[in-house]
Amino acid sequence: MACTIAVAGKGGTGKTTFCGMLIDWLCRNGKGPILAVDADANANLNEVLGVEVEITLGEIREMVAHADAGDGVIPPGMSKQDFMDYKFSTALIEEDDFDMLVMGHTQGKGCYCFVNGLLQTEIQKLEGNYRYMVVDNEAGMEHISRGVLPSVDYLILVSDCSRRGIQAVARIAELSEELKLQPKKLGLIVNRAPDGVLNDGVREEIERSGLELLGVIPQDSTIYEYDSLGKPTAYLPDDNSARRAINTIVEKLFN
16 A cells, blocks of 8 residues: 655645655655645646646546436446546556646536545555555645545645744644544645745744644745746756755655
8 A cells, every 4th residue: 555645735835846846756766656646626736747637537527427417428338437447547647757646626516425435446446556645635635534535644734934824734734633634744844935944933833833844945936937937846956955955855754
């Protein structure tokens, strides 16, 4: 069974960039095979990693959930399970160093319990093929709370360098307790710190939250430039200050 690493935080804090660079570090350091799962409704982990997405699991879920309406999505004589298996095979993006699934977002109404159950079964089948599964979550961790994704071994919370950002990830930590995730490791990473330094107010808020500070990533203009040009930030040069900081953090966690 894969070791599951869940990365969570408010939108715009850089958690997806961190997630992509974590995956890149795991690949570079022979920790594969890796399964990357983009579970954020605003899915863009593929852009950080430089891969194309043809179909999301949310889109497959919609197809199956509405099949009984007579829309003819599932071919005659094919069961929902067989159709799901087939579509899953097309949704799995296979790269040299990692594979990737994009959960996507469900737009429709109604009960999706049956289809969520199929998703859970398929992911359980897949995870046995990987050493690590890295999940880029939205703040609410919807797919984990619904039981679609497996239990969490590492929960990494990413915040920007502000008191309100720390307060937001502290609420996510409280949610993880309510969900009884009980990760082996739960910690905080503060991103975009000016010169890589936290001021006293932010440090006080971290202490008040009770979160373990895993590391600090400095504000870096190259990440902004890469994003503006549509270049995958996982390809940042080795001497980039943000990459160096992230490498230091993950080396402590996974070496």
